Amino acid sequence: MEHIMIKIKNYKGFFRILSIAKNEMDRRELVANCLDFLFITENDATIYPDQIKLTNEMSEVIELNKYNSFDVIEVWENGLVSRKYNDKSDDNYFFITGSCNSNCIMCPSPDFSRKNSKAVPLQELIELARHIPKDTPHLTITGGEPFMIGDRIFTFIEYLKTFFLNTEFLFLTNGRIFSIPRYVKLFSECAPAYSVVAIPIHGSCSKIHDAITRSSGSFNQTKFGITQLLRNNIAVELRLVTNKMNIDDFEKIAELIINDFSTVAYVSIIAMEMTGNARLNYKDVWIPYRETFQKIETAILKLLKAGIEVKLYNFPLCTISSSYWSISKQSISYEKIRYSNKCKKCKVKTECGGIFSGTKDLEESELEAII
Ligand code: SF4
Structure with a gap:
């Protein structure tokens, strides 16, 4: 999602969450839903229901017009x-908190955000969710480790379940919390109908997994958590993040999945983003994508042969x-x-997802236009 940050020079108000309306019909719909909104025309932008002019400065209005009707924005006290x-x-x-109970060596976030991040207040999360159209097809819950905020998260999840009846939810978590049966029970009770829990497995054994998460005991907790979620018929996506420390273990990881977690919804194999911890620990974790693919191909085939979907x-x-x-x-x-x-003359550019901005310097020499 592109954030588009805009600075409004003369804003003197308080923090608020607003929907966007750009025409009369959308504005009427937001009024009917009792939502605070920003009405943007070609000449100005006004906050409703207060009828406060946010700006008529042309450069700011042009930027605000990049938003779509029914987008949701935050306006901070500093404009x-x-x-x-x-x-x-x-x-x-929804970003819940930057805190995490693991400290993965290849995490694309820096240590600073994990140690110093404050959780987003529950009321703010609910207010944001209240503004989001209830027919939106997909929403992700992420962090850090979103379940670090403890039981409070279930109030939020229950709100999502009540109001987003057809939305698919993806919960990104390291899964350790689900080694505690009470959390599995709470999640089963509160989760929206179309929920998938996405959990990374970093190795086929504690030695490799815990060396990557740098958290002793995390492999056993994650494994038990996945087992419990599957037993409770909760859809689980397993995520395998490729790096130098686990690349030679991929076949064994595939075997672990086939033997113990064959009912997962699918397995995602994810190439690293080289920012944050990953960049800091570059020597320990970086392996070029071509080499990565060669080393994981047998594991992919094993999973596919066992009837497990791979992405x-x-x-x-x-x-x-x-x-x-x-x-x-x-x-x-x-x-x-x-x-x-090189991509300019590549005939599959529109189908290709490109490369991470934070990885381009390491990977650019490997790219080769398909012609
Ligand atoms: S050259 Fe490679 S990275 Fe660039 S568009 Fe083609 S396939 Fe994608």
Whole structure:
């Protein structure tokens, strides 16, 4: 989701969450739903129901007009406006907290955000959800580790269940919390109908998994958590993030999944984004995408042969064999996608997800236009 941050010079109000209306019909719908909103015309932008002029400064109005009707924005006391929901995107998410109980060596977030992040207040999450159109197809719940906020998260999840009846929810978690039976029970009771819990497995054994999460006991907790979720008929996506420390273990990870977790919804194999911890620990974790693909191909075939769906994320198409393009997803967020000069003459550029902005310097020499 592209955030589009805008600074309004003369805003003197308080923090607030607003929907966007750009025409009379949308404005009427927001009024009928009792939502605070920003009405944007070609000449100005006004906050309703208060009828406060946010701006008539032309440069600011032009920027605000990049938003769509039914987008949701936050306006901060300092005049910073940030988009929290893009009605034209299926890549929207709720960020719960940057804190995490693991500290993965290849995490694309830096240590600082994990140690110093404050949780978003529950009321703010609910207010944001209240503004989001209830027919939105997909929403992700993410962090950090979103379940670090404890039981409070279930009040929020229950709200989602009550109001988003047809939306698909993806919960990104390290899964450790689900080794506690009470949390599995609470989640089973509160989760919206179309929920998937996405959990990473970093190795086939504690030695490798815990070395990557740098958290002793995390493998056993994650494994038990996955087992409990599956037993309770909760859809689970398993995520395998490729890196130098686990790349030679992929066949064993595939065997673990086939033997113990064969009922997972699907397995996602994810190429690294080289920012945050990953960049800091570059020497320990980086392995070029082409080499990565060669090393994981047998594991992919094993999973497919066992009837387990596999998806590939973040791999530029030219770094993998064309017979796997059909399982490769365009997964990089809009604002992080980069292409190289070589891509200009590539005939599959529109199908290719490109490369992460934070990985381009390491991977650019590997790219090769398909002609
Ligand atoms: S050359 Fe560029 S557009 Fe073509 S497959 Fe590679 S990364 Fe994608």
